[in-house]
Amino acid sequence: MRLIVVDDYNKMSEKAAIMVASQIILKPNSILGLATGDTPLGMYKELIKMYNNKEIDFSNVKSFNLDEYYGLSKNNAQSYNYYMKENLFKHINIKEENINIPDGTAKDIEAECKNYEKRIQDQGGIDLQILGIGVNGHIGFNEPDITFEAETHLVNLDEKTIESNSRFFDSIEEVPTKAISMGIKTIMHSKRIILLACGESKAEAIFKTMKGKITPKTPASILQLHNDVTVIIDKEAASKL
Template identity: 60%
Template sequence: MKIIKTKDYEMMSKKAAFIVASQIGLKKDSILGLATGGTPVGMYQELIRFYQEGMIDFENVTTFNLDEYYGLSGDDEQSYRYYMEENFFKDINLKPENIHIPDGMADDVSAECDRYNQLLEAEGGIDLQVLGIGRNGHIGFNEPDTEFKVGTHFVKLDDETIEANARFFDNPEDVPQTAISMGIKNIMQAKKVVLLANGLEKADAIKKTIEGSISPQVPASVLQLHPDVTFVLDEQAASKLDS
């Protein structure tokens, strides 16, 4: 486990973007696992800048997103497919056929989960998985539970997660209650993992993740078992760590 503490959100974003860019530099056809939410936006902006300056090339890169709200089409402004297009994909040369995001409108959600797991397996797994973390310690939409969910699965979102995501919606009642998410096994099979966290509201979750017991009640704590995980934290998110 490696912990990188940065001064602020800007520096956290730059450091994370450098880690991703280095992965692509080492392996042109890297398979990246990508996250959404407020935290990685700055990282995506930095990666776009790297691309525009000719420092990296996404032509042969393949991406898999962690999750998608169930019941939202890719054209919905609140869907994670739309988020990725607006915040990243439209400004780089990633091939559309190399972009993979769960289908939030799938009629058979179980079959969609199986399809996504099979795609991941067919590609040989993820080289570098980017993660954020929820205030309750979730990664992807793997919510606190009595057991770790293994593969891509259908999930009912916790009230705390719904409340946290309400800031992105005009009306709180519009926030989806369910989602499709990669499971803990999918994430742990990634060769490398980088988790980003900023802000004081993430400090408790970070402390439990890094220094607490491994428990499905704090899903991110399972990363203690990963052989190559890097935490990139701003000062506030790291403020409750003992060291």
Template identity: 60%
Template sequence: MKIIRATEYNDMSRKAANIISAQVILYPDSVLGLATGSTPLGVYRQLVDWFRKGDIDFSKVHSVNLDEYVGLAPEHPQSYHYYMNENFFRHINIKPENTNVPNGLAEDIDAECARYDKLIADLGGIDLQLLGIGHTGHIGFNEPDQDFDKMTHKVKLNQKTIEANARFFNSVDEVPKYAITMGIKAIMQAKKILLVANGEGKAEILDRALFGPVAPAVPASILQLHPDVTVVADEAALSVIQKNHPEALM
């Protein structure tokens, strides 16, 4: 595992975007696993900027998103379909048919989850998976659980996650209670993983995830067992690690 220290959010975004850019430049037909939420926004803005300058071409890239709320239509302003289109896809030259987000309106959620896993397998797997980390240690919407052995599945969201996401809705009552998410097993099958984190609020859980016991109670802790993980985090998010494990920081 490589941990790269950034000074602040914009520096974190640039350094993470540089890793994704290098992947696409070296391997133009890469399959990118993409994340949503507030943390990756700066990464997407930087990639859009480089695309507009002619530095990166997404025309052969395929994307698969980590998750989607159950019950939200793609055009709903808080759906992850909408998030990806507004913040990334419509600003670059990725082909719409090459972008994939779970269908939160599927009548048969189990069948949708199986379809999504088959889609990823048919693409040859994920070359680089972008992740954030939640306050519960969740990656994607994989909440603290009893085991790691899940592929794409429906999950009931933890109350802390619902409260954290309420800032994107008019009230906490509007936040969906369920989501479709790539499972831990599916995420761990990605060839490379890039985890981004910023802010003091992530410092303790980031330390637990990267240096604590590997246990389903902290879902992100499984990343310690992946052969190719890069973490890019700002100084605030790394403050506990800086105190406890300074030798680990680049």
């Protein structure tokens, strides 16, 4: 794991965006694995700036999102489909047919998970996967457990995750309790991975990820076994290293 510690959130966002842009410039038809939440927002803003400055072109890029809430329609303002369109896709020239996000309203969720996994495999896997990390060490929605879930699957969300995500909803009762998520094997098959974290609340999870035992109780710890992971964090998130 390569560690980059920066002063603040803005520096983290800039550094991550430069790495994503480099990937696209070197391979214009890159397969990107994208994350949601607060952490990558700044990176997306930087990528939009680069696109507007004609520094990068997304016309041949394909994307696969890490996860989506179960039961939320694509048009729901809290869905990750909506998040991606508002915060990135509608501001760049990525083609609609090249965007892949799990369907949280699919009638047959098991079939949707298998189909999503196959679509990733048919593209040869993810070239560059962006990850955030939960306070409990989750990546995607792979929650602490006694085993690692391999492929795209339906997840029961951890209480800490529900509590953390409740800030996006009017009440904690509105937060979905399940989600579709890429599995650990899917993530680990990515050719390159960038893990982003910011703030003191992520310090313990970052310490366990980088210095702790490899255990499904800290899902992100599995990244120690990947041969090309860059961890970009601010000083607060690095405070326990």
